[in-house]
Amino acid sequence: MGFCPYIGPSLTYDHAFILLLFRFPLISEPSRIIGLNHSTNLLLSHLIWEEGQMRRKMTSRVDYITDLPQSIIETILTKMPLRDAGPEIDHLQTYLQSSPDLDQWLLFLSRKDVKELVLELGGEWFKAPTCLFSCQKLVNLELFRWALNPPLSFKGFPYLKHLSFQQVLVGSEALQNLITGCILLETLNLSYYDSLELTICSPNLKFLILEGEIKDIFLKYAPKLVAITVSMYMTDDLAQHFGQSSGCKFDKFLGNLPSLQRLIGRSYFTEYMSIGNNTFGKTEMKYGKLKFIELSQVSFEHMKELKVVLRLILNSPNLEELQIAGSSNSSSAREAPDLDFWEKECEFECKFEHLKMVKMMDMSGVPHEIGFIGFMLGNSPVLETMSITPSVYMTEDRLKFLIELTKFKRASSEAEMIFVQD
Numbered sequence: 409m410g411f412c413p414y415i416g417p418s419l420t421y422d423h424a425f426i427l428l429l430f431r432f433p434l435i436s437e438p439s440r441i442i443g444l445n446h447s448t449n450l451l452l453s454h455l456i457w458e459e460g461q462m463r464r465k466m467t468s469r470v471d472y473i474t475d476l477p478q479s480i481i482e483t484i485l486t487k488m489p490l491r492d493a494g495p496e497i498d499h500l501q502t503y504l505q506s507s508p509d510l511d512q513w514l515l516f517l518s519r520k521d522v523k524e525l526v527l528e529l530g531g532e533w534f535k536a537p538t539c540l541f542s543c544q545k546l547v548n549l550e551l552f553r554w555a556l557n558p559p560l561s562f563k564g565f566p567y568l569k570h571l572s573f574q575q576v577l578v579g580s581e582a583l584q585n586l587i588t589g590c591i592l593l594e595t596l597n598l599s600y601y602d603s604l605e606l607t608i609c610s611p612n613l614k615f616l617i618l619e620g621e622i623k624d625i626f627l628k629y630a631p632k633l634v635a636i637t638v639s640m641y642m643t644d645d646l647a648q649h650f651g652q653s654s655g656c657k658f659d660k661f662l663g664n665l666p667s668l669q670r671l672i673g674r675s676y677f678t679e680y681m682s683i684g685n686n687t688f689g690k691t692e693m694k695y696g697k698l699k700f701i702e703l704s705q706v707s708f709e710h711m712k713e714l715k716v717v718l719r720l721i722l723n724s725p726n727l728e729e730l731q732i733a734g735s736s737n738s739s740s741a742r743e744a745p746d747l748d749f750w751e752k753e754c755e756f757e758c759k760f761e762h763l764k765m766v767k768m769m770d771m772s773g774v775p776h777e778i779g780f781i782g783f784m785l786g787n788s789p790v791l792e793t794m795s796i797t798p799s800v801y802m803t804e805d806r807l808k809f810l811i812e813l814t815k816f817k818r819a820s821s822e823a824e825m826i827f828v829q830d
Contacts, residue, residue, distance in 0.1 A: 518542040532553075547567055584608075587610055632667050634697075642679075682715070695720075701729070703717065704735075707735055714776055714780070728764055759789060764790055782816040788819055792824065
């Protein structure tokens with residue numbers, strides 16, 4: 409910006425504060441700012457006049473303060489007198505290591521009908537003041553490393569559409585009530601959680617991102633949900649909990665999602681979904697709009713995980729692209745039972761009428777991987793590409809693996825098999 413000739417090594421807090429006024433215009437009367445010396449006030453008066461001339465020529469302006477050093481930003485925020493802030497503020501986005509006046513800022517923002525808050529704090533978790541929950545006009549809320557304890561009177565944010573919590577400490581019941589109270593919520597991102605237990609009822613939710621140690625998720629009511637991305641971590645405590653669990657995780661997570669179009673399940677997702685699941689064929693629940701599925705760390709030597717994959721794809725009649733990354737142990741998989749599964753139990757009629765792309769990654773060449781690839785080739789009449797990438801640990805049997813794959817009959821005369829060598 410042409411009116412900022414003072415940026416450089418000699419930048420003072422006062423000068424930086426002046427620059428901030430024009431990049432982040434919260435002050436209605438800059439001449440009333442406390443703590444500026446006489447020469448700086450003269451400079452400020454000149455810049456106000458120059459800025460006024462420039463604004464007449466500009467049709468838009470971007471207000472950013474992130475170019476300034478972090479220590480200067482924090483000093484500026486503590487100097488800025490809130491009583492002089494103008495009414496035009498509608499969002500605040502910043503990263504702070506610490507700020508003793510953050511409570512005061514949030515109190516001020518709650519009275520200004522702020523619509524967007526993006527606050528990332530370094531260091532220790534920051535306990536959110538009660539006034540945060542008074543920001544009832546919020547449309548977008550993103551918090552990183554906060555601790556939340558909503559008051560009993562809090563009923564949610566009625567206008568909130570986008571919610572992102574990363575490393576946020578909040579009880580499961582409080583989080584559940586918050587989500588339920590945000591009736592317009594469209595995007596939900598919950599990342600880096602420990603032992604997350606949650607029931608989601610969200611009539612307008614469209615995009616869901618979950619990452620962390622997930623203990624139990626029940627998507628009870630999400631009729632408009634179109635995209636899910638889940639990354640699950642595993643600990644010894646969670647493994648023990650899953651071993652004692654009852655009920656079908658597949659039914660609770662994917663049992664009622666008629667609008668789902670895109671599903672990405674990473675890490676231990678298929679293992680989690682296999683708990684209590686004994687079905688792998690066609691069911692009453694169809695995913696008629698689901699076109700893209702990506703699954704990683706699928707253990708083909710475990711029949712329960714294989715059945716999760718089959719149940720999912722067999723009930724997705726309009727599937728267009730499938731990506732699967734394996735995590736099989738070659739020796740244990742070759743000794744696994746049910747190796748005649750594909751001939752005896754998988755004989756039902758099935759055609760993937762819309763499937764064009766299949767990518768199989770980290771393949772170890774174990775029997776159930778080979779059987780699954782053959783099953784997809786034989787039942788995909790419009791398949792264009794079958795891409796296969798062997799595991800980096802598969803060094804000796806790659807040629808044998810490739811020969812086995814070329815024996816399968818292909819339902820599509822146009823299907824091209826690509827063997828990717830790293």
